[in-house]
Amino acid sequence: NAGVTQTPKFQVLKTGQSMTLQCAQDMNHNSMYWYRQDPGMGLRLIYYSASEGTTDKGEVPNGYNVSRLNKREFSLRLESAAPSQTSVYFCASQWGRGVGGFFGQGTRLTVV
Amino acid sequence: AQRVTQPEKLLSVFKGAPVELKCNYSYSGSPELFWYVQYSRQRLQLLLRHISRESIKGFTADLNKGETSFHLKKPFAQEEDSAMYYCALSGRVQGGSEKLVFGKGTKLTVNP
Numbered sequence: 266n267a268g269v270t271q272t273p274k275f276q277v278l279k280t281g282q283s284m285t286l287q288c289a290q291d292m293n294h295n296s297m298y299w300y301r302q303d304p305g306m307g308l309r310l311i312y313y314s315a316s317e318g319t320t321d322k323g324e325v326p327n328g329y330n331v332s333r334l335n336k337r338e339f340s341l342r343l344e345s346a347a348p349s350q351t352s353v354y355f356c357a358s359q360w361g362r363g364v365g366g367f368f369g370q371g372t373r374l375t376v377v
Numbered sequence: 378a379q380r381v382t383q384p385e386k387l388l389s390v391f392k393g394a395p396v397e398l399k400c401n402y403s404y405s406g407s408p409e410l411f412w413y414v415q416y417s418r419q420r421l422q423l424l425l426r427h428i429s430r431e432s433i434k435g436f437t438a439d440l441n442k443g444e445t446s447f448h449l450k451k452p453f454a455q456e457e458d459s460a461m462y463y464c465a466l467s468g469r470v471q472g473g474s475e476k477l478v479f480g481k482g483t484k485l486t487v488n489p
Contacts, residue, residue: 295475296474296477298477300479305386306481307383307463307479307480307481307482308421308463308479308482309479310477310478310479313474313476315473315474315475319474321470321474323476324478355421357477359467359477361475365411365423365426365465365467366465366467366477367423368420368421368422370419
């Protein structure tokens, strides 16, 4: 039972490069989320998706785009990476309100 | 708007002492509240859900709607409880999406 799987685990980018963070869940959850985690800032919501084909902005969407490819997959794209996007990125999924979210292992991204 | 406030960034107690991690929330509807724990460099794990009124690893949390609080408590802290703790709220937003937001977290250190 894999749960929520993120790839890659680590990535170093140069300023201006682009990349896509992948997330997949095998729990048939409807809602999926992308967060970034920074020291002293907690987890900040970047984008979320209630279902396939729908996405909504969270607190800090600027500089990111997302795609909910199907029910299983929710990707996060950085079109032109900036040093301010150096962070740990977590993907999560949730079936329903009372259940709570399940998290991936995180992607540690460094932009130089 | 959904908001979760954890007033303490750091909390340090001695082994065997009681511990209380504070969480306050703001939400106009009926909230679903959770506590998550993150051990060093690991993924977030769901610790408690208010809806299930359970006790996990000796921790309990009670939803107080009057005070809009969901504090996490443990009567006798153990060294292995040292970790980052996040309070989270899941609430329905306009359009029916389910949004999961987090506080900034409290780092608990249990000293021997």
